[in-house]
Structure formats: structure tokens, C-alpha cells
Amino acid sequence: DVKVTQSSRYLVKRTGEKVFLECVQDMDHENMFWYRQDPGLGLRLIYFSYDVKMKEKGDIPEGYSVSREKKERFSLILESASTNQTSMYLCASSDGTGLGPLYEQYFGPGTRLTVT
Amino acid sequence: AQRVTQPEKLLSVFKGAPVELKCNYSYSGSPELFWYVQYSRQRLQLLLRHISRESIKGFTADLNKGETSFHLKKPFAQEEDSAMYYCALSPLIIQGAQKLVFGQGTRLTINP
Numbered sequence: 295d296v297k298v299t300q301s302s303r304y305l306v307k308r309t310g311e312k313v314f315l316e317c318v319q320d321m322d323h324e325n326m327f328w329y330r331q332d333p334g335l336g337l338r339l340i341y342f343s344y345d346v347k348m349k350e351k352g353d354i355p356e357g358y359s360v361s362r363e364k365k366e367r368f369s370l371i372l373e374s375a376s377t378n379q380t381s382m383y384l385c386a387s388s389d390g391t392g393l394g395p396l397y398e399q400y401f402g403p404g405t406r407l408t409v410t
Numbered sequence: 411a412q413r414v415t416q417p418e419k420l421l422s423v424f425k426g427a428p429v430e431l432k433c434n435y436s437y438s439g440s441p442e443l444f445w446y447v448q449y450s451r452q453r454l455q456l457l458l459r460h461i462s463r464e465s466i467k468g469f470t471a472d473l474n475k476g477e478t479s480f481h482l483k484k485p486f487a488q489e490e491d492s493a494m495y496y497c498a499l500s501p502l503i504i505q506g507a508q509k510l511v512f513g514q515g516t517r518l519t520i521n522p
Contacts, residue, residue, distance in 0.1 A: 298453075325508070334419060336496060337454075337512040352509070384454065388508060399510060401454040 297321070298402040300385050306408045313372040315405050317385030324389065326368035327399065328352075328360065331382040343368055375409045382406050412437045412501040414513035422519045423487050431482040431516050433471075433497030442500040443480040444510070445471055449493045457482075457495070467491070487520045494518075 301316035317326065327342040329352075339352030341360040349360050357379060361369040368387075372379055383406075386399040413436040423429055435441060445457040458466045460473045460480060471482045480497060497513040 327510075329512075334514055336414075336416075336514040337510075339509060339511070342509060353511075386454075398456050398459075399508075403453050 298385055298387055298400050300383075300402040300405050302405050303403065304406050304408075306410065307372075307375050308410055309376060311372075311375050311409075313375050313407065313409075315370040315372075315383055315385075315407070317368045317370070317387075317402055318366055319368075319385075319387040319400070320366065321387065321389070321400070322365065323387040323400075324365070325387060326362065327386040327388075328358075328368065328370045329384045329386065330354070331384055331404070337384065340370065372407075375407075377409050380407060380409045412499055412511045414497050414499050414511055416495075416497055416513035416516050418516050419514065420517050420519070422521060424521050425489055426486050429482075429484045429487045429491065429518065429520075431495050431497075431518065433480045433482065433513060435478050435480065435497075435499050437478075437499055437501055439501065441473075442508075443471075443473055444498045444500070445469070445480075445482050446496045446498055446512075447493050448496070454496070489520045489522060492518060492520045 298319045307313050325344050328340040329337040331337050338354050340358050343349045343362040359371045382404050384404050385402040388399045415434045443460045447457040448454045469484045473480050494517050496515045498510045500508045
């Protein structure tokens, strides 16, 4: 059973703080993704990674960076948190070999971040 | 640019009635389309994908390239179908990473 875990369910940070959101998957997946989920806007892709140390910008990368030093771990970094980054953040992973279920993405439970 | 539009933010139907959640997409290539579902207090999960032509939990979705639509249908709604539904399109594969573009989501409520 695929398991994607996120370090915190709820997080409250102050404006200007540096924030780290951690995601770990245990299925040896090549691909990992970070989304933010906002009512009325759906899920929007922030960054994704298809291999260790590789990253690609998604649709809304501004104000965010990522790190993938190990295959199982993908970190999202808010360099200087702002109130408009208050949101639910979802991590996902998928098999990149083409051998698994056709690139299905498996999601974590989410981190609700509040920036005050 | 790729875009997925779900015109209804909220949809409410009675138990036993037919359900149709609308999804329209904009993409110049040959799309791969999916429906994801999020039940209350659960994580987002794949419901079905168009390439599999499968029926999951009584739901089906047909890709209509002429109308650029991928509507989700179920003939008889059940209370456990109440959830948030997202339509998603995959426009790009980079090194095997299938990026997804999601619609805005439709919250479906089934009334008893």
C-alpha cells in the first residue's frame, strides 16, 4: 500500500519566517509533486521532481523552492512566508517507470499552513 | 495553455437520482484525463482514468474530443458519493513525470 506522509497536519507561522514542509513516500517512486489546494481554485502545481536533485517549476512557483536530496523525500520551502501563502499543501508521488498503474499520483494527507 | 474547467462549484442531488459532474478541457494535443475524489477527512485519490474505460463505484466518464469534455456520470447516486471531485488533465510527461492540471473542483452532496 502506497504511503505518502507529510510532516505536519497543521502549521502556524509568522510573516517573514522561513517554512519547511516535508514529504516522504515509501514506494520508491521517481516522481514527487507539491500542490496547493484553495477553495474555488482547485489544486495548483507548485513544483515537481522526476529524480533526485532534479526539479521542475509548476504553474505557481513564485515564493517557493524545493529540495530533493533523497529519492523518498521532497521538501517545499517558503523562503519568506507571506499571508497569501496561507493554504492547504498537498504532496504526491507517482511511479516513473511506466510499470506501475499508469502514472497514478498518490497523495499525502495535506498540511494546512496559516501565515499570520 | 492547458486548462480544465468544472463549471459547478456545488452540486446537490437526491439519493437515487442520476448525477453528472461536468468537466471541459482546453488542450491542443491528445489528452489523458482523470477524475480524482476526496471524501471527508480522507486524502485525495484517483477515481478513474479515461484510458482504462472502467467503471468505478458505478461512475463512468467518456471522453468527447469534439466537445472537449470528460463528464463524470452515475445513474443512481448514493449518500457515500458525497465528496469533492476534481477533473484533471495530463498534458506533459518529463522523464516519466506525468504532470497534472486540475479543475476547480465540484463539491457533490447527496441528500437522503
